[in-house]
Amino acid sequence: MSDLAIQFADIEAAALRLAGQAVMTPLIESPALNAHLGLRVLIKPETLQRVGAFKFRGAYNRLVQIPEAQRAQGVVAFSSGNHAQGVALAARLLGMPAVIVMPADAPSVKVSATRGYGAEIVFFDRMTEDRVAISAEIAKARGAVMVPAFDDPDIIAGQGTVGLELFQQVKALGAHLDVMIAPVGGGGLMAGSGLAMKTLSPETQVVGVEPAGYDDTLRSLESGVRQGLKPETRTLCDSLESPAPGVLTFPILQQVVSTIAVVDDAEVACAMRYAYSTLKLVVEPGGVVGLAALLAGKIGPAKPGTCVGLVLSGGNVDPDLFSQVLAGKA
């Protein structure tokens, strides 16, 4: 895997940088979920991470490596929400200014949280404006560092610490993962965590999950070439609306991912209700797709007792939407 954007050692180095900064999220097990599925599911709730999503890991791992002399000029990122919050908080912790370019229709809970971390927010129209161009212009004008949401070696390595911790925590329980399941947007989390898992446990199957209408990674892996898509529909999963796997993430995904499952909005809403009622966890649509795939029977067939590591990647969801989901209206 020497031609990939990162090596396993980069993830180990990221873990050292994140120690004492990121939350070591616990492993959670629900006897009710295990019984329901006939599996053993070990849940890694990155909902409990700083900013409510794994994104803090990559952002901090990137920003902490910006040389002191360059920090005053700050950072720029574009994001629908969780990367925005991760960059904003990491910047605040490191004393750097941050500008975040967000779609005008981003969940308000993510906008206000990003602002709460002290970042300046610039809105753009998702359908008519080019967020890359807007961000690049701001970065150039300020001499600020652009922080990509996923297609960056330090970001990928930071997100990979989820998989590294998952392996270590499962091992500490005396268990062994047959399968690891995580959401796939641009592929940063899956590339990093999948690489960590396959390095430490080559026999573990790595399964990604995408929302219906945004199955660009599935189609890319099937064709062997990065496939973009013109998003024609929206999905509940705002955090997974990436139009294509990354230039850097895709070759890693090709190496580590066994299969991709696809879930629709109804399955996502059902999983959010299950997380609420049985797991007592608040999980956002894009964060719950792995559970949705399991509950919908889209991963398998698996022998009874199969041990599954399940990443719930984020929990930032507008209260209005959450209430609609609970009421069965979304």
Add this chain to the structure above:
Amino acid sequence: MSDLAIQFADIEAAALRLAGQAVMTPLIESPALNAHLGLRVLIKPETLQRVGAFKFRGAYNRLVQIPEAQRAQGVVAFSSGNHAQGVALAARLLGMPAVIVMPADAPSVKVSATRGYGAEIVFFDRMTEDRVAISAEIAKARGAVMVPAFDDPDIIAGQGTVGLELFQQVKALGAHLDVMIAPVGGGGLMAGSGLAMKTLSPETQVVGVEPAGYDDTLRSLESGVRQGLKPETRTLCDSLESPAPGVLTFPILQQVVSTIAVVDDAEVACAMRYAYSTLKLVVEPGGVVGLAALLAGKIGPAKPGTCVGLVLSGGNVDPDLFSQVLAGKA
């Protein structure tokens, strides 16, 4: 403390019985909460326990000690919900029939979950009927064992494993609790966990929290005599609507509790929203009172950096009520 209903050794024995049956709930820490309060708060989320509340611990510890020969006649309990679920699940695991006497206005999520565990449910009118008499009659007719919600040595010892685990997990982090905070209804959780904590860490202050209108334990501790109350108002905290501390729990509470804080419905709702938005945890009104007291500044004054162990005792809340709370309407 030799004249008390239980000794510390009873809690240790309960922990052995519960090993592999109850969930060892993790310790959770939120940098955002710590920064907001200027404290270090180590959260014990019993929301992640089987049946979504600590009540499984006491119920299982009681039921598993019923002799084999007596099990076929089953058990009877009265409860507004969480004890009901705990007894129902413990009975199912042990192959025993269970009858649960529930108030007709119990949260439907608790009623349906109790039924889901296979228990038979008998409803009573909270204002006009006597649940004790109804339960005793059923127990007599069937030869079944009555399982009290809190005033029973095995129940108290089982709930005490929350405090025992909290101490052990905090110690494993290399930390030390200045304060332990837990909800108080009939006092089973607080008596057991307080006794465990004071035995292992005598200098830790043990603080209970009651809902406004149900401050029977506060008034009992102040007067030195068990005080009952005629509930004139309702509270959001259905699981804490006990009219008086127990005969067995009260002498323990007198020994272990330093102070009792009282929170109103608005403070409880505020804490539920905070748990949703920042902690990403679903916590029921009665389970969140400790957090409510912290957020409302009702516990203190504390030196910055004071280390607090906070028990979030349950997460069973009707989706309709949860949505109302999120919308600021409850």
